[in-house]
Each structure stands twice: as C-alpha cells, then as structure tokens.
Amino acid sequence: MAADFKTAQPVEYYRQFLKKDVRPDGRELGEIRSTIVNIGSISTAEGSALVKLGNTTVICGIKAELCTPTNDEPKKGFVVPNVDLPPLCSPRFRPGPPSEQAQVVSQFIADVLKDSKMVNHEDLCIAEGKIVWVLYCDMMCLDYDGNVIDACIISLLAALRNVALPSIEVDEETAKPKLTSSTSSTMTVQSLPVSTSFAIFDNSILIADPTNEEENLATGVVTVVTNECGELCALHKPGGSSLSESQIQECVKRSFSRGDEIRKLLDETFNSLDR
C-alpha cells in the first residue's frame, strides 16, 4: 500500500514524512548516512580509497605518471581529477562518452581541488623544466544513490593522502629518469576540504545528504565545501528555489561540523593503517 502511494504521489509521500521531521529512510532532516572509508585497497594504484555514503559508493584510484611541465610553470606538476559515472552504477546512465552529470561533477571537483589548494603542485616536481609527476585521480562511482559529490571529495582526499610515489631523479648523463631508492614517499596534502550537500524540498525544507530519490524530488541543491581552518572553499548553489540568509547559515554550520567529523574519521582510518 505504502509502495503504491509512493509511486503514484512521490512528493506527497515525502511531505507526510517531513511533516513529522523524519525521512522515509528513518533519518532526521539533518542526518547524514553512515560513512565508511577503506584506504589503499587497490595495490595497482599509487593511492586509492573506497568511500561508502549509505548506498552511494565511490572508488578513487590515483595513477602517477611522468611528463614534461609547461613552459610557463616549469616547477609545477599536474593533478587531473575525473569523475566517471559508468552505466554500472545506475540505470540512468548509458554507455558512451561521459554524461553531462559526470562532466559537471568532474569540473566541480577540479575547481575545489584548485581553489582549496589541496596539493602543492611544486611538490610534484622532479627536475625543474624537465620532468614532473602527473597524478591521474579517477573517481569511479560504483553505486549511485545521490550525493555523489560528497562521496567523490572524501574519496579524493583519502586517496591523495594515501599516495606513495617512488623516489626518482634525473640521470645527468642520459637525461633519463632513474629510481634512486626503492622506498616511496607519501605526499603532503595541504588542505583538507570536505563538502556537504543539502537538498531543498518544497522550496523551504532543507535535508542533508540527499539520496537519489530525494535529489530528483528536490527543488534545489546546495553544496558547501569547508576546510580545516574554518574557511569556505565553495558555496555552490546552481539555481533552484531561493534561500534566506538564515538557511544558508544553517547549511554552513552543519557543513563545518560535518567537515570535522570526516577529518576525524580519516585520521582514525589512517592511524589504524599505520599500526
């Protein structure tokens, strides 16, 4: 009976729940689904992390390659983030070139990576003007159940912190790179941005960490990215119903607390790895 009502009147179905300040999956309005992080599970990648946000699953694998830097910035390496939403993760995606959604999410992640200064690109320099590292960070969604941006950013952050690069030097005689020691060095991640997304329901109600269903019914979405210094790296609201100042304040506040939770979770996960 409930299932029929949900199919016929999805918005009304949600309203009945939201009236009582609860969501159909049992969460409160500001509650975020349980987050699981698994680091370094792919040994063929230089860094990797799997993040589960409820059902939404994203795996980020980082492959490092060598390349020549640009003439303008001879000391800077490259970080290339790309999000893949394969047809495997949801029936809404079809095989072929990246969907619009994938392109938009990729661009947003690339912007966050650049704006928050997560990586010092000069750390990726091997020999100035000759050879630098390029980190291909590919985030692949394995299960699409909404809020893929948050999951992607957490997986990127965790995978970047997991990156271990072999130490390489340029041989002066042959001008070719050579391995100097077999130990690999980890990379320093300079800032730790975490994003929190909200959906706006019926032009007024804010719900955190929307599922796919909630995203489809929402009249707008907001994504707030915060770093560990209490600053904002992005407040992205692409259209949708308007928000008052106090509602924005609420979102920002929630994302600061969420940011701290995630950074703590990542620290704990890394500590348990070291032991």
Place this chain on the structure above:
Amino acid sequence: MPLDSKRIPGPRESFPVTNFISTEKDNPDLVNDDGTRHDGRKPNDIRPIFLRCGIISNAKGSAYIETKDTKVTCAVYGPRQVVRREDFKLTGTLTCDFKFATFSCQKRQQHMQSSNEKDLSLIVLQAMEPAVCLEKYPRAQIDIFITVLQNGGSALSAAITCASAALAAAGIEMYDVVVGCSTRQIGNTCLVDPAYDEEYNSKTGGKNNGSLCLGLMPSLNQVSAFIECGELETEILMQSIHSCVDGCMRIYPVVRQCLTKSIKSLQKHQDGT
C-alpha cells in the same frame, strides 16, 4: 591521442614510470625448485575466492568477486526496453560491457574502451548467451556491465563467474550458471588460476606455452566458452582443459553458496516488510 573535451584535460603526453625503470624480477621462473609458485600455491591450487551478490543497490542484480589481488564488480540491468526500434528481436538481447578501471593495471588504462576490452566484452557475452533463457524475454534487453577494479591475473575468468552470479541474482532465468577458470601452461607445468606475473609472463617454456580460459556450466557439464592462445600440443591441451574444468568445479560451490545466501536474505527482507 585526440583531445577529449568531455573530461578534465591533463598534460599532452605522459609516461608510466615503468617505461624508465624495470620492475621485472631477476628470477622469472614461475615455479620454485620445491614445486610451489611465487605466492606459495601448488600448481593446481586456486586462490581463495570471496563472492557476494547484491552490492549495487540500483542494479537489478550485481556481484563482486575478489580472488586475492583480482577484484571485479558486475551489474545487471533489465530486462528493459530496447533502446532502438531496429534492434527488436523476438528473443531477448544480451549485451555486455567489459572495462578495466583506469587504475586497475600496472599501466594506466584509458577511459575509452580499448579493442582488447571490446574483445573481452564479446567473450563474456558469448559465454553467457548459452546459459540464459533468452526466448523468455522477447523484445527485451539485458545489460551486463563489468568493471575490473584491480587486475591481479585471471580477470577474464573472474568476470565470467561474476557476471553469471549477477545474472542469477537479478532473477534472469538461466539453464545453468557459468563458472570461469583459467590456466597457464608452461612446458609440462600447468598453473591453475594464474596471478598477474604468471599470466603476463613472457617466459617461454620450450614447445608448450599458452594460456587457457574456460567457462563451464557445471550442472549441465557443458562448456560455454573456451579461449586458448599460444602453442600447445593436443595432449597437453587436453590436460590443461581438464585442469580448468577441475578448477571450475572447485569454484562452483562458492557460487552456489553465494546465490543461496542472497536468495535467503532476499526472502528475509520480503518477509520483514
């Protein structure tokens, strides 16, 4: 390479580290003196298998298989409407999409499906087709999507096992499941379920050097897929096939157990609501 405008662009060219630094081990012999392999297995041992169904919430059926370093995930969608009208057939259509994740191999893979991946898609598709009762799904399409998250050797046989488990979990009517197993033949030694360094080792063992992948429908005792490359004498090939079938028979209980478990949890879920 043409510029891909639908992805974030990187530098024009880049080279894997392995181009400059040889990572080959000094000892390329695949079998140690005491008859064990590098990872301590006996030649006809298979690696421990972890198989689970129903890991992708959006898919009709899904499965994940992990055999030590090889990790493959598969999703099945459908039966759903055929996209193009011209593709209408009175029997159902099965499609298969096989992809290595960019970070799954030693060398970075491209986003675009390579010709090798297209070949593998076709092999898996042809391995599945005899097992699925396609005449039960007229004018419908069933899509199989396979992603290799990490290739630690024998990715194809893992993909076959994984795809048939996902099909079964999706409730698609089948005559039998298909279980995949591969072997690597070097001389007279036959290595079952080869790891990455065994599968891609270029060492030649004299006359007989080849690899084999076989898809078996265990309860019908029929072979649905069989791929061999390299040069093998007929007798050695027969031995190799027997080792493969033997390997499949050992994997089969794992698949059965996994499917029983997923059906049970499904029942429990239905009883609960």
Place this chain on the structure above:
Amino acid sequence: MTSQRADCGNLELRSQSCEQNLLSRPDGSATYCQGDTSVIVAVYGPAEVKQSKEFLDKATLEVIFKPKVGIPGCSEKFQERLIRNTCETIVLTALHPRSSINIIIQVMHNAGSLLSCCVNSTCMALLDAGLPMSCLVAAVTCSLSCDGDIILDPTSQQEKEAKAILTFVFESRDNEIITSNTHGIYSIKQYYSCVEACRKYGFVSCQSPLGTTNTVEQ
C-alpha cells in the same frame, strides 16, 4: 540603454549596456555588456522537442554555451548547467509542456565577471522572447582581494589577483539568492559582506532592465 557611472570605485559596477532584439532569426535575443565583457544570447522557443528529451509536464530547457575560442569542454558544461538551473527556476516551463526552449550563449569578449554577464544577458533575451517568467534575475560578481577588500564587477586583471571570486544571482521578488558560485577561499563573514554588497546592485539591475524593454519597444 546605457547606464554610465562616473566614479568607477570598487563598490560600483562598470558601465553596463544592453540591446535587445538584435538578431532576426531567433525568437528572442539580447546582448549585454559590462565594461569590456560582452555576451550575446539567442533564445528559440517554445518549439518542437525531440521525443527522447520530452517532458510531459514541462518544457525542456537547453542551454548551449559557446566560448570565444576553442571547443567547449567540462567548464563550459558546468556553466551551462548553472545557467540552465537558474533559468528553470524563473521560466514557467509548466505552461509549455512537451516543447523545447533553447538558449544559446555566445561569449564575445571576456574581460572579467563573465558568469554574471551571461546570466543578465540570458534574462534579457528570455524577456525579449516573451516567455512567461515568475520573476527576473540579476547577477553580480564580486572579488575579494588579498587584504579582504570587496571589488564589485571585477575586471579579468582584478580576478587574477583576487583571493576569491563570488557570483550571486538574485531574483527580483524578494531579492533572495537563487544561485551562488564561488572560487577561492574566504570566511563566512566575508561571504555575507559580499552578498550584501552584491544584493544592493542586484536590486538596482533588476529594476533597470524593465526600463530597457520599454525604451526598445517604444
């Protein structure tokens, strides 16, 4: 119509001008200039829609963003999505079910504050096309310099030197934010002061376009 401001201080917008109905083929068109930044927009619709993109309860809105040079990539797709979502909020798409509305944005010159110029231009073109809208929008870009000064409607040089660039789109009814897009790092306090600074001009801009239409029609 051109609104010229004598003093081009940091808290002033650059001179703005707008012309509507300058293309003969589209149903609506407009060009908008903010200083040297200029964008031309054409609107087609409501017209027939491809069956695969059809919605039963509303019109399909599509935005195509053409950069000045080169082929469009991910960042153009990102802008397209942003502008499309903004337009979907204001255009009453439910009045034209099973039809398409196409918006083509061609960048003529980018001298800073491109996104806000695109949104303003699109709004004017939609108005020219006579499509029913629930309200108007006005976009304002501002940049935060390293010492925390706010510069409204920055030039590309100012954008390059800035610590953060923020673009807001306000609707004309309650003057609330419907779109917010930011680059760079800033504090929450700075965010609000930027919103306030921009809102003031968003309100002015929202009023003046109406004046523009009237002059053109007369």
